[in-house]
Amino acid sequence: MKSKTARYIYNILIFIAIVLVLDYFIGSQLKKQYSARSRGLLYRTSFSIDSTKADLLIFGSSRANHHYVPTIFEDSLQMSCYNTGRDGCLIIYQLAVIKCVVARYSPKVIILDIVPFDFMDMYDNYDKLNCLLPYYKTHPVIKSIIKTYRNFEDVKMLSSIYPYNHCIFFLGRNRQSDYAVELKDKGFLNTSNEWKQSKITEKESKKPFVCNSTKIAAYKEFIDICKKNNIKLFVAISPFFQNLNSRSNKIIKVLEDVALENNVDFFDYSNDTACTNYAHLFYNVNHLNTKGANIYSRKLAGKVGEQLKSLEYTLTNNK
Amino acid sequence: MLFNSIQFLIFFVAVTVTYFIIPHKSRWFLLLAASCYFYMAFVPIYILILVGTIVVDYYAGILIEKQEGKKRKLFLIISLIANIGVLAMFKYYNFLNENLTQFLGIANLTNPIPALKILLPIGLSFHTFQAMSYTIEIYRGNQKAERHFGIYALYVMFYPQLVAGPIERPQNLLHQFHEKHTFDYGLMVEGLKQMAWGFFKKLVIADRLALYVDAVYGNVNQHNGVSLLVATFFFSVQIYCDFSGYSDIAIGSAKVMGFKLMNNFNHPLLSSSTSEFWKRWHISLSSWFKDYLYISLGGNRVVIPRLVFNILIVFLISGLWHGANWTFVIWGGLNGLLLVLGYFATPLKSKIYKIALVAKSPYFTRAVQTIFTFVLISFTRIFFRSTDVEQASLVISKIIHINGPLFTNGLIPMIYNLAIISLLVLIEVKHEFFDSKFTIFRHENHWVQKLAYASLIICIFVFGVFDGSQFIYFQF
Numbered sequence: 001m002k003s004k005t006a007r008y009i010y011n012i013l014i015f016i017a018i019v020l021v022l023d024y025f026i027g028s029q030l031k032k033q034y035s036a037r038s039r040g041l042l043y044r045t046s047f048s049i050d051s052t053k054a055d056l057l058i059f060g061s062s063r064a065n066h067h068y069v070p071t072i073f074e075d076s077l078q079m080s081c082y083n084t085g086r087d088g089c090l091i092i093y094q095l096a097v098i099k100c101v102v103a104r105y106s107p108k109v110i111i112l113d114i115v116p117f118d119f120m121d122m123y124d125n126y127d128k129l130n131c132l133l134p135y136y137k138t139h140p141v142i143k144s145i146i147k148t149y150r151n152f153e154d155v156k157m158l159s160s161i162y163p164y165n166h167c168i169f170f171l172g173r174n175r176q177s178d179y180a181v182e183l184k185d186k187g188f189l190n191t192s193n194e195w196k197q198s199k200i201t202e203k204e205s206k207k208p209f210v211c212n213s214t215k216i217a218a219y220k221e222f223i224d225i226c227k228k229n230n231i232k233l234f235v236a237i238s239p240f241f242q243n244l245n246s247r248s249n250k251i252i253k254v255l256e257d258v259a260l261e262n263n264v265d266f267f268d269y270s271n272d273t274a275c276t277n278y279a280h281l282f283y284n285v286n287h288l289n290t291k292g293a294n295i296y297s298r299k300l301a302g303k304v305g306e307q308l309k310s311l312e313y314t315l316t317n318n319k
Numbered sequence: 320m321l322f323n324s325i326q327f328l329i330f331f332v333a334v335t336v337t338y339f340i341i342p343h344k345s346r347w348f349l350l351l352a353a354s355c356y357f358y359m360a361f362v363p364i365y366i367l368i369l370v371g372t373i374v375v376d377y378y379a380g381i382l383i384e385k386q387e388g389k390k391r392k393l394f395l396i397i398s399l400i401a402n403i404g405v406l407a408m409f410k411y412y413n414f415l416n417e418n419l420t421q422f423l424g425i426a427n428l429t430n431p432i433p434a435l436k437i438l439l440p441i442g443l444s445f446h447t448f449q450a451m452s453y454t455i456e457i458y459r460g461n462q463k464a465e466r467h468f469g470i471y472a473l474y475v476m477f478y479p480q481l482v483a484g485p486i487e488r489p490q491n492l493l494h495q496f497h498e499k500h501t502f503d504y505g506l507m508v509e510g511l512k513q514m515a516w517g518f519f520k521k522l523v524i525a526d527r528l529a530l531y532v533d534a535v536y537g538n539v540n541q542h543n544g545v546s547l548l549v550a551t552f553f554f555s556v557q558i559y560c561d562f563s564g565y566s567d568i569a570i571g572s573a574k575v576m577g578f579k580l581m582n583n584f585n586h587p588l589l590s591s592s593t594s595e596f597w598k599r600w601h602i603s604l605s606s607w608f609k610d611y612l613y614i615s616l617g618g619n620r621v622v623i624p625r626l627v628f629n630i631l632i633v634f635l636i637s638g639l640w641h642g643a644n645w646t647f648v649i650w651g652g653l654n655g656l657l658l659v660l661g662y663f664a665t666p667l668k669s670k671i672y673k674i675a676l677v678a679k680s681p682y683f684t685r686a687v688q689t690i691f692t693f694v695l696i697s698f699t700r701i702f703f704r705s706t707d708v709e710q711a712s713l714v715i716s717k718i719i720h721i722n723g724p725l726f727t728n729g730l731i732p733m734i735y736n737l738a739i740i741s742l743l744v745l746i747e748v749k750h751e752f753f754d755s756k757f758t759i760f761r762h763e764n765h766w767v768q769k770l771a772y773a774s775l776i777i778c779i780f781v782f783g784v785f786d787g788s789q790f791i792y793f794q795f
């Protein structure tokens with residue numbers, strides 16, 4: 001009986017050992033691949049968290065990536081700019097990134113592009129925090145944010161593969177020549193496709209209007225961090241090629257009120273006719289193409305420049 | 320508590336280890352307490368609904384057995400009303416009320432009945448049907464009433480199959496709670512292997528495909544017919560892997576403790592007709608409807624118009640069982656219609672195959688039939704996946720006027736999706752036709768087996784989606 005039990009335990013331990021060895025070996029390779037990225041989504045995240053020293057940082061989701069052209073802001077405001085936007089990553093991710101940034105330096109200006117649906121009660125996208133897992137062990141700020149919103153992360157992090165599982169399809173190709181393109185674009189994503197369909201109206205929801213209090217708290221914390229670090233913050237909602245429903249408009253009002261309470265400039269371009277009347281400036285209903293992004297960036301850069309001038313926030317004055 | 324969560328793995332290990340440590344006479348209590356905890360991890364208060372129906376059905380079962388004649392029927396009816404009443408209240412009340420509002424709206428009348436602000440209790444349709452099968456079987460004389468209240472409660476609440484089946488019958492499950500299960504290493508390994516396959520299907524296939532399907536079906540307006548067509552086919556595979564993955568985890572986790580649950584899937588993707596599909600898909604529900612509704616209506620032994628009626632009514636109710644939405648009713652109706660058409664078209668189909676000479680090659684014939692069945696079933700799934708009939712109509716219209724480039728979340732994820740579907744088909748074909756060949760996972764050399772399963776787990780770590788997504792059938 002005893003020898004049988006011992007054999008069972010031996011078999012189980014051997015199996016676990018095989019899994020652990022494979023996990024460690026593959027996880028190490030994935031880590032190497034991740035660190036070696038010199039272009040693309042993963043590189044941009046690492047660069048935003050660990051390297052950028054730009055005067056102006058743009059925060060947001062894929063809408064930030066596609067709508068804010070750093071070179072236009074640089075030319076217009078005479079300050080360096082980097083776009084830290086990441087596809088599908090909303091306010092909690094942005095909070096984690098700004099915490100990492102201010103631990104290194106204080107940018108002079110931040111533009112935060114927000115998406116109304118992120119603040120809806122039922123929209124819970126904490127799984128998107130997966131993209132911060134590669135920094136979990138090295139960045140205490142990120143560890144604490146992830147642990148705030150998710151359980152058992154320390155247990156899951158026992159696997160060496162787990163932190164890189166979310167980006168498994170982005171680890172393959174990595175050409176050194178791409179690095180030049182990345183430097184030139186500064187986080188902006190070019191898209192030349194044009195939207196061919198007519199404007200739609202966002203469906204009205206039957207559910208009662210409730211804001212996601214966790215996300216609103218994160219938004220307020222983002223504003224507080226900027227205040228504490230003397231960073232001039234602008235909150236913006238870039239154009240949509242769809243008429244937002246009453247629920248989205250209510251959320252925009254809540255977000256605007258929070259910004260105004262904290263003396264933060266709030267620009268709502270969600271229905272700015274300079275873009276939203278023209279399908280050819282978009283590549284889908286939520287994203288401008290490069291033509292549209294140029295128009296929007298020029299317009300916003302002008303507005304930001306005006307505000308900075310009036311507040312004597314130009315780079316030279318600041319120095 | 321979701322099966323695809325760390326919480327569940329900790330819970331599963333703790334319950335299983337304790338189960339074998341404690342004496343047999345206390346095990347029912349452990350399993351019942353664990354099942355209550357498992358259920359209460361969703362919406363704790365809803366356990367009261369379960370307790371209510373369990374009490375009614377427990378006493379109804381005893382009274383049905385004791386009584387004779389009409390009284391037996393009376394207690395059966397009381398039990399059925401209690402179960403169906405709970406379903407009607409929590410699942411169909413708002414649906415019926417909304418439809419009444421719309422109907423009265425046509426005549427410019429307002430509906431005075433208020434809507435209920437309630438959440439659907441998780442797995443309600445599953446455990447209600449399982450409870451109903453108990454009293455029906457006692458009434459039919461196939462099962463003795465359970466005198467041990469705790470064990471009857473466990474029959475309804477047994478955590479592996481509580482929220483999404485398989486919907487068990489008392490003859491198969493109830494006696495197992497009385498039997499003493501000694502630790503069986505072989506059974507444990509077998510159960511764990513089945514669980515591993517379940518996790519693989521759910522995390523590596525279903526949840527990966529879901530990323531594409533959700534992106535397309537989440538913005539139907541923005542996507543063209545090509546993308547919607549691909550998303551519809553992907554959804555067919557996704558829902559299979561999601562649900563059969565769940566069933567594998569449920570059956571496997573029960574097996575580890577020595578319980579044998581009924582099989583819920585038998586390679587439905589390889590069905591050569593819609594009627595065959597329904598014998599292979601969600602077997603515990605299909606057989607429930609067959610045993611308790613279809614046969615009660617007369618089954619096959621009726622005149623043809625009545626047969627058509629029987630099939631359609633069973634499928635319409637089956638659709639409604641899935642959800643309180645017209646999309647599910649239409650989905651059920653379409654499947655019923657396909658079955659009826661299949662019934663009448665059998666001679667015609669043989670002629671077509673003869674004319675096309677494909678009948679000379681049975682493999683080719685089977686492949687054509689399988690693909691055709693998959694396309695038909697996938698078409699009905701448009702209604703299953705769409706949020707409302709309007710969206711389903713838009714999807715169909717876009718697919719009919721097919722044009723435009725295929726939307727992809729990147730080339731590599733699309734290649735992955737196609738590769739993983741191909742792998743799934745190969746695995747299914749292997750199990751269906753060559754079960755004794757290529758047995759790397761059942762290899763006689765235990766090192767090969769160990770490496771094969773370790774690789775399977777590593778595949779889950781590498782390619783699995785760990786976003787804690789729900790199982791599709793949890794909503795029913």
